[in-house]
Amino acid sequence: MNGEGVINGNDNEVETIRHYHPGICHTCATRPSPTTSLKRCAQCQLVLYCSKQCQKKDWLIHKPLCQVQASLEGKNGVTSAEKKVNSNMNRFEARTLRRMQVRCKLGRPLKGYENEIFLFPRVCEICCEGDPSKMIECFKCRSVFYCSDEHYSEDDERHKKWCDAFNLCIGCDVLEYRLGVDSIPFPICIDDKYKALPGTIKEHLTSMLDMVSIPVGYLLEKDLFLILMSERLTYPLSVLYALQQIKIGPSQRDISKVTELTIHVVGAESTIEMLGIIRWEYLAHILPALQKLHVVFVGPQVFSVSDLDDPVPDNHCLDDSGMTLCEDCQVKGRAIVYEMCQMLYHEYVAASYSTRPDAIVAFNCGFHEFHGDKIDTWPESLKLMIQDSETPLIFTSYTEKEAMKDLHVLQEMGEVDVIIPRHMNPYQSLRPHRDPAKEDGADLFYVNRFITCVRATK
Template structure:
C-alpha cells in the first residue's frame, strides 16, 4: 500500500467480516453499516440497537484516526515536546485533569495540532493517573521511586510520557518503572530532557519476564513504592492480562505500598471494589470514583465494536496503619 496502516485499518484485517448480530459469514448476505466503516449486518439482521448507540462515535473515531495519519508531527515527537514543556511553578496551579494538563499547563513552544494533542492523552493518562493517585494520598515521593505496572503494554517509542512525573514531582530524582511478563527481560534508561539531566534525574524502564507473583516472592526483587493496575476487569478472569491482575489483587499482601486500580466502566469498578474488600483485609480504600485523568477521546473495542474510555474509574488503596 506504500504507507503504514492506522490502528483501525489494521483491526479490520484482523477481524473477520461477519454479521455483528449473528456472525453470519457468507459475504453475499452481508452489507456494511451505513453510518460507520466497521460494522456489518446480514439480511436477517439489518441493524442492532446496541450498535446504533455507538455508531456515530465509532465513525467519529475512524475520521479522527484518518486525519491523524495524514499529519506530519508524530505522536512520539508531540509527547516529547509536551513533556519538555512541563515545569512546576509556585504561581501555576497543578493540573486537575488530562485536558487541563494538555491545554493549560504544558505550553509548548511549537504548535501541536489539535488531533495529535488529543491522541497523546491515551498515553499521558497512565503517568497522570499515577500522579493523580499520589495527590489523593498526599504522597510525597522520596528521591527514588519504584513503580510496578502490571498487565499493561507500553510501546517503548512513546514511553517518555513517564518522564512527566520527574517534572511534576520536583523532589523525585530517580524513577524506575517495572513492567511484568514481556517475552524477555529488558532494561532501558530513557534519554530524559536536558533539564532533567542537569539535575541528574533518571528514568528507567525494566521489563521482567517472570510473573508478578514469582517476582515479589523472590529474594532479589526490587521493592515497590507504588503498584498500578490499569483497566482491571474482574468480570473476565480468563483473559491473560486480567488473570495477571487478579493474581496481583489476591497476592497484594506481599506488598506494603499503595495501589491504584482503574477500570473502564462503573460496573467493573463496583465489581473491583467488592473483590478488593474481600481479598485485601489489611488495606483501606482512600478514593473510589471518576478519574479526571482518563483520555479525552474514547477508544474503540475491536472485539465488541463498542466504545470505551480507558482508566475512566479510579480506586486508590493503601495498607492500614498497624
C-alpha cells in the same frame, strides 16, 4: 502511506498502527464521499478499496489472507459465515473462532488490522446480513451497517450514542497511521513550582498546547492531536492524579515534596507500549522536587513485540542510561530508571533485585477476568500487592462493572481499605477504541476509564 504499507521502514511499527475500518479504503484510509462507494475484494469480500489503484497497491500484502479466506469459506463466504454468527449466541466468540481458523491455515499470527477484518465485518448490526447490494450505512461515521431500513431505524437511537466516538476512532487511527505512532511529542514544560492537576485531562493538556510544537500533519487536527496525546499521558497522569490525593510512604509525604519515587507497574503489556509510547518522564516535569524516578514494569509479556514472539535474551533488564532524558532533566541531574521484568509479580518480589515501591499500579487490570479459573495467574501476585499498609495499589478498569468486580477480587485476597473509591477517572484517555466484544453494551471503550485505590488495612 507507501505501497508496502510500511511506515518509517519498520515492519513492526506498522502492525501497531494499521487498522481496518469497514467503511473506509483499506489502503489509503480515505472516507468515500456520500455519492461514491467502496469496492469489495471480489475473492474474499473482506476488504474494501476506493479504487483499482488502491486495490493493486495492497494486493501483495493482502493476497495470502485473501486466498486462505477464499479457500476456507468460498465465494460469499463472509455472508454465510456471518449468518451463522448471528444464530450463535456470542458474535465475538464466533468471530474469534473464524479468526483462529484463518490463522491456522495461514501458518502465522494475524496482524492487528487482520484481526480487525474479522472482528469488525461490514454486516448488518442487527442480523449480520452481509449482502453488499442491501447495505445501508451511517453516513456520519461509516462504521455501522444495516441490511434494511427497518434494521437501520431499530438501531438508530442506540447508535446515536456512539456515532461521534466512532468518528473520533477513525480520525485517530487514520492520522496515527499516516504520521506514525511516535509522531506525538510530549510537552516540554518544566514546572518550577508544583501545580495541582486541574479537574480533567483535557483541561491539563489544553493548558500545555502552547508548550508543545505540534507536528505539521496535526496542525489542522488539534482536537485529534490532543486526544492522541491523552492516550500517551493518561498513564503517568492517572498515577499522579491518585497520588495527589494520598500521602506517600512511611513518612506520609505529600507528592509535591517527594524527591524519590518508585512505581511498580504490574501486568504491563509490552515495552514498546510502556516505554516507546508512554512518556513517564513527563511526571518529573510536573513534579519539580522529584530527583529520581524509578519505574519497574512487571508482567509476563513485557518483552513481547505484538504477535511476534522473538526470543528474549534475558527476562530482566534495567535502563538507567538517561539517554532519552530531555536537556532540562539532564541539567537538573535527574535520574530516571526504567526496569523491565518479564515475569509474574510474585516472581519479581522473590527476585534479588526487587525494590520496595511507593505505589503499585495496574492499568486496565482485569483482576476479575479469569477469577476462579485454573489459568488465573493473578491471585498469588495480588496477595503481595496488598500486603503493605503503606503502599497504595492504584488500579484502573474499562467499565464500572469491571471496576466493581476487580475490587471484589482484591477483597477476597485480603483486608483492604478503599482509600480512593471507584469513580470515573478524570485522567482517562480521550481516545475511543472499538470493542469487538461490546462488553456491558458499549461499542467503544477508553483506557483507564475507572480508577480505584486501596491499601492493606493496618
